[in-house]
Amino acid sequence: MPAPAPGLQSISDLTTTSRITTGDIPPPLVGATMTIVDDKMYLFGGRLVQNRQMTNSLYILHLEEFRWENVSHIVNVMPTTNTAIGDPGAEDEIEISAPPSERYFHSANAYKNSIVFFGGMGPGPTTEDGQSQDLVVFDDIKVLDLELLQWRKVRIPTSEHSPKPRYAHLSSISGNKLVTIGGQDIGNHYIEYINVLDLDSWQWVSSMPFDRHCGSYRSIAVSGSGKGLTIPQIGSELEQNSGQLSPTGSSTDGFPTSYLRKASSNTSLHYTPSLRKSASNLALPKKGGPMARLSGSAGSFGSSPPKDHRSSIYRLSHIQTTPVQQEEHPIYLYSNFNFTDVKRELQVMNPPSFQMQEHSKDMSGSLLPPGLRFPTGAVAGQHLLLSGTYLTSTQQSFSIWSLNLSSLVWTRIDTGSVFNSGSWNRGLLMESANAFLVFGNKYRSLADDYNQRQTNFEHVSIVDLEAFGIYQHPPTTMTQTAQELGLGLLNDPSMADFEILTMDNQRIPVNSAILSARWPYFGALLREQEELDAAAGLDKSLEGEETNPSLFSKRTLSLPEPYTVVLAFLQYLYTDHLVTAQQHHAQVLSQLLLLADMYGLDRLRDLATHALHQMLNMSTAAMVYETAALSQQTGLQIRSLKVMIAAKKMLQQQQLKLQQQQAQSQSISAEHAWRSQDHEDSRGGPAPYMSQQQNIYGIFQPSPPPPLMPGSPEYNRMSMSSSQGTALPHPMVRNRTSLMGSAPPANWNMEPLTPPPVSPPPPAQVPTPAPKQSFFSFPGSKSKAAAAAAAAAAASSAGSIRSGMTGTSSTTDLSFNNTMTGSSTKKGLAPSTTGPLLSDAASVRSGQSGTSTNSDEIERKKKEEAKRREVMQRLMEGSYGSGSFSGFSVGV
Numbered sequence: 001m002p003a004p005a006p007g008l009q010s011i012s013d014l015t016t017t018s019r020i021t022t023g024d025i026p027p028p029l030v031g032a033t034m035t036i037v038d039d040k041m042y043l044f045g046g047r048l049v050q051n052r053q054m055t056n057s058l059y060i061l062h063l064e065e066f067r068w069e070n071v072s073h074i075v076n077v078m079p080t081t082n083t084a085i086g087d088p089g090a091e092d093e094i095e096i097s098a099p100p101s102e103r104y105f106h107s108a109n110a111y112k113n114s115i116v117f118f119g120g121m122g123p124g125p126t127t128e129d130g131q132s133q134d135l136v137v138f139d140d141i142k143v144l145d146l147e148l149l150q151w152r153k154v155r156i157p158t159s160e161h162s163p164k165p166r167y168a169h170l171s172s173i174s175g176n177k178l179v180t181i182g183g184q185d186i187g188n189h190y191i192e193y194i195n196v197l198d199l200d201s202w203q204w205v206s207s208m209p210f211d212r213h214c215g216s217y218r219s220i221a222v223s224g225s226g227k228g229l230t231i232p233q234i235g236s237e238l239e240q241n242s243g244q245l246s247p248t249g250s251s252t253d254g255f256p257t258s259y260l261r262k263a264s265s266n267t268s269l270h271y272t273p274s275l276r277k278s279a280s281n282l283a284l285p286k287k288g289g290p291m292a293r294l295s296g297s298a299g300s301f302g303s304s305p306p307k308d309h310r311s312s313i314y315r316l317s318h319i320q321t322t323p324v325q326q327e328e329h330p331i332y333l334y335s336n337f338n339f340t341d342v343k344r345e346l347q348v349m350n351p352p353s354f355q356m357q358e359h360s361k362d363m364s365g366s367l368l369p370p371g372l373r374f375p376t377g378a379v380a381g382q383h384l385l386l387s388g389t390y391l392t393s394t395q396q397s398f399s400i401w402s403l404n405l406s407s408l409v410w411t412r413i414d415t416g417s418v419f420n421s422g423s424w425n426r427g428l429l430m431e432s433a434n435a436f437l438v439f440g441n442k443y444r445s446l447a448d449d450y451n452q453r454q455t456n457f458e459h460v461s462i463v464d465l466e467a468f469g470i471y472q473h474p475p476t477t478m479t480q481t482a483q484e485l486g487l488g489l490l491n492d493p494s495m496a497d498f499e500i501l502t503m504d505n506q507r508i509p510v511n512s513a514i515l516s517a518r519w520p521y522f523g524a525l526l527r528e529q530e531e532l533d534a535a536a537g538l539d540k541s542l543e544g545e546e547t548n549p550s551l552f553s554k555r556t557l558s559l560p561e562p563y564t565v566v567l568a569f570l571q572y573l574y575t576d577h578l579v580t581a582q583q584h585h586a587q588v589l590s591q592l593l594l595l596a597d598m599y600g601l602d603r604l605r606d607l608a609t610h611a612l613h614q615m616l617n618m619s620t621a622a623m624v625y626e627t628a629a630l631s632q633q634t635g636l637q638i639r640s641l642k643v644m645i646a647a648k649k650m651l652q653q654q655q656l657k658l659q660q661q662q663a664q665s666q667s668i669s670a671e672h673a674w675r676s677q678d679h680e681d682s683r684g685g686p687a688p689y690m691s692q693q694q695n696i697y698g699i700f701q702p703s704p705p706p707p708l709m710p711g712s713p714e715y716n717r718m719s720m721s722s723s724q725g726t727a728l729p730h731p732m733v734r735n736r737t738s739l740m741g742s743a744p745p746a747n748w749n750m751e752p753l754t755p756p757p758v759s760p761p762p763p764a765q766v767p768t769p770a771p772k773q774s775f776f777s778f779p780g781s782k783s784k785a786a787a788a789a790a791a792a793a794a795a796s797s798a799g800s801i802r803s804g805m806t807g808t809s810s811t812t813d814l815s816f817n818n819t820m821t822g823s824s825t826k827k828g829l830a831p832s833t834t835g836p837l838l839s840d841a842a843s844v845r846s847g848q849s850g851t852s853t854n855s856d857e858i859e860r861k862k863k864e865e866a867k868r869r870e871v872m873q874r875l876m877e878g879s880y881g882s883g884s885f886s887g888f889s890v891g892v
Contacts, residue, residue, distance in 0.1 A: 013416035031104030054102030097153030175328035182214030220377035339371030365410035466635025
């Protein structure tokens with residue numbers, strides 16, 4: 001993408017911001033692991049760049065404020081006992097273990113509330129004299145308990161499926177299985193094996209050969225986090241294979257009316273509140289919109305609920321649900337190698353057997369990822385993210401790409417100019433904020449740091465993935481049956497005890513208990529109104545008046561929204577989803593998003609934002625942009641702005657193309673009309689085009705020749721010349737231009753040809769043989785030999801006529817165009833035929849003759865004749881080249 005002009009900012013620059021980290025910033029490291037769990041990132045191990053020493057230090061980066069904390073002195077303590085995970089008596093009490101030994105190029109994966117480390121390379125055990133041995137490769141498992149921040153040592157029995165020691169390998173977790181792939185041994189040979197570890201029983205349960213060279217230098221192996229993710233079937237479109245339920249069908253726009261997945265009957269439904277924040281300011285909590293749009297039929301109804309309740313989902317029942325177990329998702333293995341001629345491979349490992357499926361040839365896209373070194377990856381929503389260092393002789397940058405898992409189409413993540421300078425080394429997905437974090441130092445050289453394999457941690461760039469349409473789709477919280485029951489309950493007036501009054505004075509009966517449970521703000525208003533009613537009834541009872549609750553109890557709530565928007569909002573409250581076609585109109589969705597931001601309904605915000613992303617196009621982009629700006633949805637706002645800019649460019653291109661087509665059509669029509677009409681109209685006058693040309697030529701001819709009268713010498717001469725075929729009359733010259741179908745070239749001499757003076761008819765001439773044509777000649781070329789031959793043929797008649805006036809001109813030593821001297825037999829011309837012609841033509845051109853008179857009139861006529869012949873020669877030679885028309889042959 002070309003750089004924007006000075007003073008202008010590219011729209012892509014709005015998707016990425018940079019921050020400076022603070023606190024105990026780690027030194028530059030080689031081969032350290034970085035793992036994000038919730039709002040913290042854990043950095044472990046690596047080799048120091050300054051002194052090349054291995055470390056086992058542990059750093060924590062608090063992502064809300066980007067502050068580093070060195071906790072090595074806390075976690076790396078010696079154990080009091082040797083009880084370990086996997087021991088027979090370790091079920092009830094697990095003591096801390098010794099910290100792992102120093103290492104780099106190991107693997108780290110988050111599982112439940114811990115991080116599992118495997119393998120790597122580091123110094124061997126020390127000898128008795130305190131000297132450390134050479135580097136060794138590990139095959140041990142280390143577990144970091146994140147709740148207690150303690151190391152747990154696991155003891156895994158040896159089996160036939162145990163892996164070989166390795167480093168620079170790949171690993172990923174699917175369900176409760178840790179899958180290790182490839183890597184290298186101590187001799188730097190690739191290990192072509194896959195091993196699977198059960199993280200509940202702590203046993204290696206399976207292994208299989210894999211004849212590919214996979215390692216951290218060229219490959220990634222990633223899977224979904226298993227936290228209620230909705231991942232499409234690989235290589236198939238989401239709309240056809242997602243298994244979504246649609247009780248009401250699709251909308252008129254072809255947009256699916258439900259985003260549900262079928263859930264088994266024994267699966268607990270749950271919903272995790274959205275933690276998405278603006279990627280440009282992760283530390284600031286999302287602010288709720290104003291509450292002033294809600295008005296009641298009597299007085300004030302209270303204030304906003306507490307902030308901790310706003311992100312909660314109030315269900316129809318108050319039964320506490322338990323989260324589902326970590327789901328099993330496929331593991332995506334991507335490799336690129338041979339960086340000069342990049343090769344790309346994609347395999348998918350499906351649980352539980354993790355058999356390989358080949359999809360390398362199914363990948364497509366207008367642009368494909370280049371060869372990335374030390375790539376990192378993640379699964380975000382429906383996409384596979386790929387990032388890494390891109391180095392060529394002309395370009396050095398950090399590149400990010402996304403692969404749509406349903407269509408297998410690659411797309412480049414254009415982050416603007418932030419990665420065009422500096423040293424950016426490692427990228428990770430922060431799932432809770434839907435942001436991609438890239439660590440590095442914006443003042444260092446990428447090529448220098450890559451040569452040392454070092455990673456920097458002073459700066460971090462935050463990429464808002466939602467601006468590229470990459471985000472986690474809202475999960476399912478209800479089955480189809482529950483949704484149908486909710487809609488039926490809304491349509492049953494007998495179950496209502498409250499009314500909602502719309503802006504257009506329509507009343508919708510509702511159940512106040514359901515609205516109180518699902519809409520916290522309504523519950524607060526209702527409780528406040530009940531307290532006011534109870535106080536009013538108590539005052540009347542103290543005064544001895546009989547109280548009637550129906551007289552003072554206000555059971556109506558006024559919402560200043562149209563009926564269609566209020567009904568769609570109530571349908572969401574009753575079903576916890578957007579399931580009807582009415583809810584998926586663009587205008588209704590925009591109002592629902594504003595209501596969600598106003599009342600702090602995170603679930604509705606996610607659903608409405610997702611639906612607007614899906615129906616974003618040229619016709620809805622402006623409205624979506626305005627709605628996203630009002631509801632503080634930065635990603636949706638930037639994406640809609642991109643659509644508007646692209647639409648404007650496309651319209652401009654279409655208008656330019658249409659103008660070109662219209663101009664071409666007009667040109668063709670004018671030319672067709674000009675060709676179809678005669679040169680003379682029915683009244684005998686000149687055609688419009690010819691008349692225009694004559695007017696133009698008349699400007700450059702202030703004194704046109706007088707008309708030719710019958711009987712005059714000029715008239716007789718023209719008739720005689722035409723009969724001999726030695727000259728073209730004026731109309732025929734004009735007809736040449738007309739028949740050619742285009743205006744005369746600019747280099748033509750447009751001066752009208754004047755007929756030569758009257759002279760007796762020339763004697764019959766012997767045909768002159770055509771001169772040889774050069775191999776390099778072409779039509780229109782002015783070779784000297786061809787010019788001489790054409791001049792001789794044109795001057796044959798005139799030379800003979802003037803022979804009586806100028807005397808016998810048999811001189812053969814006169815030059816002709818500097819090509820003929822001495823004998824007239826040069827250039828293949830016969831003396832008997834060309835001698836008189838050439839001598840006479842030469843005398844005419846030079847104004848000399850052996851026996852010519854000294855009369856000024858004769859000299860003037862000679863000059864005019866020479867000029868006319870030169871014009872004729874230029875017309876015959878240079879303009880037309882070789883061709884034939886109207887019975888006349890023209891050649892060079």
